[in-house]
Amino acid sequence: MLRFLGLFSEVKEDTLSQALSDSTEYAAFDIVSEHTISRYAEPLAQQARLDLGQQTEEYEAVLGPDRLKELSADFDATPVEEQPFYALQIAHLVAATSAKRMVAAEAVAHEAQQVARMTTAERSEFERLKAEEHLRKAKGKAQARKAQSQPGRKAKRRKRKH
16 A cells, blocks of 8 residues: 555655654554544445344354354454454355364264264174273273373373483
């Protein structure tokens, strides 16, 4: 933007844009008043509010009512000129969350199909291995929680051994 404004200046060698970009107190958007930006952004923000209002049920089904209330409150607290972008970010969050859930559901469905095709001996072996994996993961999580709650324990054990 500074280079564009420099085109209308009589100063040579881009000195104006260098001086403006080097100044720490100068913000390029002070050239246009906040009122002017808000006036042009208000219709876009109004449309974003309407879109959020129309999609409330779908968003609530994906994100849950508490998360949607939190995002709606943040949307209202966002400056008017940023609200259209915030609405797009919420829509992206909903789409990404839906995609993750869909992938997880497809994996469960695929596993169910595989289990349905197994014989009884294969199924019992599969259930045994699955239970062992679950116990291994639970034990690993318990050890991680214990290590986190006792951060100096491992270092003390090392000192005693040496």
